[in-house]
Amino acid sequence: MKLFGFIAVIIVGALLLAATGDFPAWGDAGSPASQGQVSSFYIEQTINETKVPNMVTAVLADFRGYDTMFETVVIFIAGIGIIAVLRTFGDQASKAPDGPEADNDSGDLIVRTTCHMVVPLIQLFALYVIAHGHHSPGGGFQGGVMLGASYILFALACGLPAAKRRMGERRAIIIAAAGIIIYAGWGVACLLLGGNFLDYTSLDPILPGDEQMARSHSMLVVEIGVAFTVTAIMFAIYSNLSTRGRLEKGL
Amino acid sequence: MIEESFLPLITWMVSLLAVPAILLLRRTPNAREMATFVAAFAKFALVAVMVPMILDGRVLRFSFGEILPGIPLEFRVDGLGILFALVASSLWILTTLYAVGYMRGLKEHDQTRFFACFAVSISATIGVAFAGNLFTLYLFYEVLSLSTYPLVTHHGDKEARSGGRTYLSHLLGTSVAFVLPAMIYCWVRSGGDMSFTDGGFLAGKIGAGDGMIVLLALTLGFAKSGLMPFHSWLPNAMVAPTPVSALLHAVAVVKVGVFCVIRVFTGVFGTDFLGELDVATAVSWIAAFTVITSSLIALSQDNLKRRLAFSTIGQLGYIVLGVSLLSPLGVTGSILHIAMHAFGKITLFFCAGAIYVAMHKKYVSELVGIGRKMPITMAAFAIGSLSVIGLPVTGGLVSKWYLVMGTAESGQIALLVVFLVSSILNACYFLPIVYRAFLCRPEESLYDGGRQEAPLACLVPLCITAALSVFSFFNPNLLLKLAGLMTGVE
Amino acid sequence: MTEHFSALILLMPLFGALLVTLLGRERRTACWLTALVCLAASSAFAIGNICQVLASKSGDLRYRMGGWQESAGYEVGIELRVDMLAALVVAMVVLVGFVNIIFAKTRVGSEMKDKVAFFYALKQLLIVGLCGIVMTNDAFNLYVLIEITSLTSYALIAMGNRRAALSSFNYIIMGTIGASFYLLGVGYLYIKTGTLNIDDISSVMQSGDLWAHPSIMIAFVLIMLGIWTKMAFFPLHGWLPNAYSYAPGVVGSFMAPLMTKVMVYVMLRVMLWLFGGEYVYSSGHIWGELIIWMSIIAIIAGSFLALACTDIKKMLTYLIVAEVGYMVGGAWLMDGAGILGSMYHILSDAAMTFCLFLAASIVILRTGDHRLTAFTGLFRSMPLTMTGFTVGALSMIGLPPTCGFFSKWYLISGAIEVGHWSYVAALLFSSLVNAVIFFRIIERAYFGRIEGVESLPVDADGSPPVVLDRVPYSMLLPLLMAAGSVLLVGIYNEVLAGWLRAAIPSL
Amino acid sequence: MIWQFDIIILIFMVLAAIIALRVKDLLGATLVFGIYSFLICLLWAEMGAVDVAFTEAAVGAGVSTVIMIATVFSTARRSRD
Amino acid sequence: MEFLAAGFIEENIVPKFNYWVYVILMMIGLFAMITKNNLIKKLIGMAIFQTAIILFYVSIGVKAESGIPILGHEQHHEIVEEGRASSEVIKKEKFANPLPHVLMLTAIVVGVSTLGLALAISQRIYGSFNTLEEDEILDQLRPGGHD
Known part of the structure; x- marks a missing residue:
């Protein structure tokens, strides 16, 4: 196996290296990819077409919004896939519900206190990242991961049961599905108002501003949708993986 | 003169329509058999209605529409087809009658399945007879292979299953491995046309080398014709109940094989074109080899049905040999021999079955003196033997006569010798049975007591087929005319 | 509304x-009903889509996501x-999906x-992914959708027993390598x-006349390697048999007919539209x-491996490996008839694998046994199931009028036109092996006797009564639909072939 | 974009990748993999791909590492290779 | 000879250093995926393999003199408030190509999803085989083993 692997790797590597000689030099602004009509359009016209300064966000949520919808679906699949594979639904009823002070039974006091202080800050920053994705790096996905991470942090510090009370499994799934419903539903709304799927300009009549602003606003909506899904799924993944699907006690 | 008509379709459908009736009436055997009979008579009547039309020189055609680009699923009834259909449908009536007697006589299991498959296979046979192009022919050829499989393996025991396995593997294997690619090759070469025409649709479109390969692939691929080396399914399939052996191995299956070969020679290539290519000799020699070898093997068989099976292989070899001579007389002889051999051989099988029903005997060596016990059966057996050997007062002589004439016409003297030698061999393996059945000394006889024939339902058909054999000697005109439509021989 | 059909699917x-x-x-x-209704609607849209394509003059429909018009001749959106x-x-x-939902x-x-x-x-997300793969005209979007189908199938397979989990893991490794190669090629x-x-x-x-550039050639090789891994083309097939045969029954019967076929479609798409026949x-x-x-x-290898199997599902999966060989070979015959055969075989192979997998699942359910010996005597106790199985088997062997015959017809005629006789021989060989494989089973089902069969009530002529299969209608009906x-x-191969022929770009 | 910086990060990345695969303690391997993710995130930020870097920091170095550690904790920590 | 080698390095390695490293990383990952025995190690290899491809894509988008693909406040202001045509203000060379970045966001997401699912499956495997070493698992599955 080792030998076979080695040979395969050498062959593929040689093949790839052979092609690099053919590439434009690294950082060449004149390469077809950089010079091409498509990327020029994105760089020059984004601001005119969508009024969004962050080209990455514009391309992500509008020009290639269809891709991003499926990216969200990928996350969703990972989440419910992990639950489907790992989760063991057992005798839920027999387990005593955790008392209100369960927050305090686990973990170190200092850790817990710090956590209680830090988590809101993280969440605040995450919301900022989501909302400010138009103007600065970030967006629904990054912000969503951070929100999810704040719950993970909470679970690490105060125990999974405590985190579960804030983001239970059922609730996580509903939030995750709701995220995609927001995204795809927004696209369907475009469709109902006469445009193509995800053609935000057709929402102009019901949104403030002109057609370009409609795009800008719509991007925010779909980013929020992405954030919903990502937040919920990140936490669901963690909670399942850290307890082997039993969702009892975390790490 | 080609005209569109629904008659071929209806003729083909009749026996298929009987299948649901047979399945529904499975609890009342009499009504079930009635359905079969109604279908059989209807089919025969329809074929008979078509005969005068065909004799007028008309060709009936029915098309289901194209199933592959350029290839319709179509029926086309010409002289050759109607002759074969006539033989098959008339013998179906008799076989059904016989089968009822046989199956009830032996209290066989699964009779419903038996009759249903029987009806499907006769339908497929008619489909082959009426097939208007190579593809339709192939389609019904395969349907026939599959629908007869349950019949061959009817007993379901180990022997039957291994026989069935040989049966299916040979027939399916050769047709998929040889016929299918050859057929597609024909399709590609002929530019998408596969209809049988008088001159052959491949005429002028293929070279000698390719032509040789395609011809061999098609001839050997239609392995139902029993040419060596793909003959071994036939003796193995004799494990089937005797009515099956009778119909399938005297009429339907093997005759479909040679019918296909005749179609290949006349409809695909055209005899004139094959003469130009000069490739048919190879087939002649394979057939000649088959004729001699199978006759020799038949001599050594003690099981009566196996002996009949090898005899069939030899007779099929005649037919292929006749058509491969490419002379009009030879082809006429081949076409006639389909009918004549069918009448003769089915008589023999019926007799073998009758002996089994009445006496439970299967071996030639057990038949000494049986002539006194079952005189009618053995008399019919004698007539059948004469027909197969080709001796007077039976139809076998007529067709053999044409075959020999064809050989002479084409100047193949060596093949003439083959005919003569094999006829002598035929006599050698049949006549002693008849002789010892009737003319043994009393102390040699294995039987005593009075006459004990098989049930009437078994006896009547074999008398009728024996009579047909004799009748076709005195009045072969109808068959001759139908064959003449194909070959131009008056 | 009609112009949105492709998105609505x-x-x-x-x-x-x-x-x-x-x-x-x-x-x-409620879950079942929702899935059923959604897929039924989707099927209706898909059929409407076919009508629309037939009606359109250009022969293809284009739908711009987000309504982005092209700029200077380039699509900026998807x-x-x-x-x-x-x-x-x-x-x-979608139709296979719909029928399989009923079955499930x-x-x-x-x-x-x-x-x-x-x-x-x-399962519905898997269908979304497959439909998306087929319809998208964007090379990267194709990657995302391939990953959607992969992730859903990893999860679905891993829902089976512990062997399924292991096979799913191997599938993840192979699948990721395949998808990444594809992604790299697109890069x-x-x-x-x-x-x-x-x-x-x-x-x-x-x-730009880029054909001579080595990187284009390597891109082609990479994309092909990726797709072949995903479709289990012979030396890269290792993941498939275990994954599909250990997967839960309702999953295997659905994925086996679709996944590899759709990847064959992607291969054709890449060969004929992305790189163009001229280059390839x-x-x-x-x-x-x-x-x-x-x-x-x-x-040949697929056929032999199938012959050696004693497990019914594993045998069917090896047959899929052989069928993939059919399609790849047909696509590479370098002529229109071969490509047509390959395209038609996508449809016909899906139909027959679906039929066989459904029948096998029913048999395994009823007998509780996944070996070939489970079929013993089944014609008596489950006549309808075995009829369905037989139809699928005959199609695998390639007998008319089943679809398997016609796809062989087109493939062989393509091979004959370019004179590739070894491919013809391989096709025929595999037909014969299939015949051996399936008749072995059918014979066993037909003649084999299980103990206790003799005690069944006997009717007038001695044959036991035909008992309905004692299988829920929700399983029997899909099987019969598949058959x-x-x-x-x-039977309608000529119509389909006519439609497909119009879709082949001139070479 | 500073190419010297670039080369240094790249070399460290290769080293991190090799170490992550050679360490027999899976927890250690996971941590080294986290370092690898951070390096690559740095590289991307330096290449101007801030959004990608941000995502990689959150996902690759953050969530991936955490779920890997979670898995290592709930399964075996030692590896034979 | 030495000159030639130096020339080769100058022409093929230095300007394409990124591409070389991505190939090396990718091969490391691929090798680990094929040959490693431990499932977690395979997954680490897989992650490295995927990041290598992401590295390749991001490298495509780099322009030597460019900044991040986000408009600064001044540029934004000039276009939106003063209504100047965007092509005057925005020089293509000043911005990295945003498209590869977008694609790679998706690829990262796909990567982490695959990783998560694979980890879940390996936990299940551990649950039923009590080991994560591939050869030990196969030993158990062999007929005559504990299966």
Whole structure:
């Protein structure tokens, strides 16, 4: 196996290296990819077409919004896939519900206190990242991961049961599905108002501003949708993986 | 003169329509058999209605529409087809009658399945007879292979299953491995046309080398014709109940094989074109080899049905040999021999079955003196033997006569010798049975007591087929005319 | 509304999946109904789509996501492109999905236990992915959708027993390698052409005359390697048999007919539309002859491996490996008839594998045994199931009028036209091996006796009564539908072939 | 974009990748993999791909590492290779 | 000879250093995926493999003199408030190509999803085989083993 692997790797590597000689030099602004009509359009016209300064966000949520919808679906699949594979639904009823002070039974006091202080800050920053994705790096996905991470942090510090009370499994799934419903539903709304799927300009009549602003606003909506899904799924993944699907006690 | 008509379709459908009736009436055997009979008579009547039309020189055609680009699923009834259909449908009536007697006589299991498959296979046979192009022919050829499989393996025991396995593997294997690619090759070469025409649709479109390969692939691929080396399914399939052996191995299956070969020679290539290519000799020699070898093997068989099976292989070899001579007389002889051999051989099988029903005997060596016990059966057996050997007062002589004439016409003297030698061999393996059945000394006889024939339902058909054999000697005109439509021989 | 059909085909199961997860795992019947309704709607749209393609003059429909018009001749957004081939394959995907949902109804409870809702959700998402793959005209979007189908299938397979989990893990490794190779190939194309739309890449390569560049060739090799891994082309097939045979029954019967076929479609798409027949088939490349020989090896090896199997499902999966060889070989025959055969075989193979897998699942359910010996005597106790199985088997062998015969017909005629006799021989050989395999089973089912059969009540002529299969109708009906489709696809092959022929770009 | 910086990060990345695969303690391997993710995130930020870097920091170095550690904790920590 | 080698390095390695490293990383990952025995190690290899491809894509988008693909406040202001045509203000060379970045966001997401699912499956495997070493698992599955 080792030998076979080695040979395969050498062959593929040689093949790839052979092609690099053919590439434009690294950082060449004149390469077809950089010079091409498509990327020029994105760089020059984004601001005119969508009024969004962050080209990455514009391309992500509008020009290639269809891709991003499926990216969200990928996350969703990972989440419910992990639950489907790992989760063991057992005798839920027999387990005593955790008392209100369960927050305090686990973990170190200092850790817990710090956590209680830090988590809101993280969440605040995450919301900022989501909302400010138009103007600065970030967006629904990054912000969503951070929100999810704040719950993970909470679970690490105060125990999974405590985190579960804030983001239970059922609730996580509903939030995750709701995220995609927001995204795809927004696209369907475009469709109902006469445009193509995800053609935000057709929402102009019901949104403030002109057609370009409609795009800008719509991007925010779909980013929020992405954030919903990502937040919920990140936490669901963690909670399942850290307890082997039993969702009892975390790490 | 080609005209569109629904008659071929209806003729083909009749026996298929009987299948649901047979399945529904499975609890009342009499009504079930009635359905079969109604279908059989209807089919025969329809074929008979078509005969005068065909004799007028008309060709009936029915098309289901194209199933592959350029290839319709179509029926086309010409002289050759109607002759074969006539033989098959008339013998179906008799076989059904016989089968009822046989199956009830032996209290066989699964009779419903038996009759249903029987009806499907006769339908497929008619489909082959009426097939208007190579593809339709192939389609019904395969349907026939599959629908007869349950019949061959009817007993379901180990022997039957291994026989069935040989049966299916040979027939399916050769047709998929040889016929299918050859057929597609024909399709590609002929530019998408596969209809049988008088001159052959491949005429002028293929070279000698390719032509040789395609011809061999098609001839050997239609392995139902029993040419060596793909003959071994036939003796193995004799494990089937005797009515099956009778119909399938005297009429339907093997005759479909040679019918296909005749179609290949006349409809695909055209005899004139094959003469130009000069490739048919190879087939002649394979057939000649088959004729001699199978006759020799038949001599050594003690099981009566196996002996009949090898005899069939030899007779099929005649037919292929006749058509491969490419002379009009030879082809006429081949076409006639389909009918004549069918009448003769089915008589023999019926007799073998009758002996089994009445006496439970299967071996030639057990038949000494049986002539006194079952005189009618053995008399019919004698007539059948004469027909197969080709001796007077039976139809076998007529067709053999044409075959020999064809050989002479084409100047193949060596093949003439083959005919003569094999006829002598035929006599050698049949006549002693008849002789010892009737003319043994009393102390040699294995039987005593009075006459004990098989049930009437078994006896009547074999008398009728024996009579047909004799009748076709005195009045072969109808068959001759139908064959003449194909070959131009008056 | 009609112009949105291609988008709606996707959206229906997408929303269906979300609704199912919202319904929760207690409401099984509601989940089933939701999935059924969504897929039925999707099927209706897919059929409408076929009609639209037929009606359109250009022969293909284009749908711009987000309504972005092209700028200076380049698509800036993502575009869907539905030609006749795509419309037919999409219809095949959703119809198989729909029928399989019916089939799943009774089984899913016992196979998935508490995870019924997740099963329906994942399954619908898998359909979304497959439909998306077929319709998209964007090379990168194709990657995302391939990953959607992969992730859902990893999860669905891993829902089975512990062996299924292990096979799923191997599938993840192989699948990721395959998808990453594809992604890398797309990157190579992007770096040379600066666009991602399949038609645009093709036209840039045409106008810039990039054909001679080694990176284009390596991109092609990488993409092909990736796709072959995903479709289990012979030396890369290792993951498939275990994954599909250990997967839960309702999952295997659904994935086996679709996944590899859709990847074959992707291969054709890449060969004929992305790179163009002119480039792929030009004699200057090393691969031409080589790949046909590889497919011949695939066909023969797949057949032999199937012959050696004693497990019914595993045998069927090895047959899929052989069938993939058919399609790859047909596509590489370098002529229209071969490509047509390959396209038609996508449809017909889906129909017959579906039929066989359904029948096998029913048999395994009823007998509790997954070996070939389980079939002993089944014709008596389960006549309808075995009829369905027989139809599928005859199609695998290639007897008329089943669809398997006609796809062989087109493939062989393609091979004959270019004179590739070894491929013809391989096809025939595999037909014969299939005949051996299936008649072995059918014979056993037909004649084998199980103890206790003699005690059944005997009717007038001695044959035991025909008992209905003692299988729920929700399983029997899909099987019969699948068997019917095997025959329908066969009988209407000329119509389908006519449609497909119009979709083949001139070489 | 500073190419010297670039080369240094790249070399460290290769080293991190090799170490992550050679360490027999899976927890250690996971941590080294986290370092690898951070390096690559740095590289991307330096290449101007801030959004990608941000995502990689959150996902690759953050969530991936955490779920890997979670898995290592709930399964075996030692590896034979 | 030495000159030639130096020339080769100058022409093929230095300007394409990124591409070389991505190939090396990718091969490391691929090798690990094929040959490693431990499932977690395979997954680490897989992650490295995927990041290598992401590295390749991001490298495509780099322009030597460019900044991040986000408009600064001044540029934004000039276009939106003063209504100057965007092509005057925005020089293509000043911005990295945003498209590869977008694609790679998706690829990262796909990567982490695959990783998560694979980890879940390996936990299940551990649950039923009690080991994560591939050869030990196969030993158990062999007929005559504990299966």
